[in-house]
Amino acid sequence: MRDNFSKIVLGASFIILLFGSTNVFAQEGSIVVGPGLAYGSEVENLGIKVDGYYTINEEFRAGVDLVFYLPENNVNYFGFNINGHYIFYSEDELSAYGLAGINVLRISVDTGNGNFTDSEAGLNLGAGIEYAQSFGSLFGELKLAGLGGDADQLVIGAGVRFGIN
Secondary structure, three states: HHHHHHHHHHHHHHHHHHHHHOOOOOOOOEEHHHHHHEEEEEOOOOOOOOOOOEEEEOOEEEEEEEEEEEEEOOEEEEEEOOOOOOEEEEEEOOOEEEEEEEEEEEEEOOOOOOEEEEEEEEEEEEEEEEEEOOOEEEEEEEEEEEEHHHHHEEEEEEEEEOOOO
């Protein structure tokens, strides 16, 4: 499992570098980043979330989010997601989007005699809403993460995103 996690992270990094090495980020579009909170139904714990998205055009954006779930009973969870958003509604300050992507959930357990680490990969499918304010955008998301893997779960997230360009 550790090899699969490394391959997925390496592949995701390659995709991000590929987009970054072309002029995608230099073209007109907006980049938003921000913190948030998440709750995973399988992890059964609160997580601290950081995400960033690049708007490709009026309907599509792509990005990455990381979720560090609060440790409990010597168990640590970390979620890594690459998602695309399809914005199907946008009027005034309110927008709604569907999302799809790839999820990797990594678990680390301190057994007292060493650490056990495992990773599971799967697909994401969900939806979210954003409400634009003068300081940034408030958002809420609901997604099924890890579909097709052993660590599939419902993830509820909320936070704020700030424009950086």
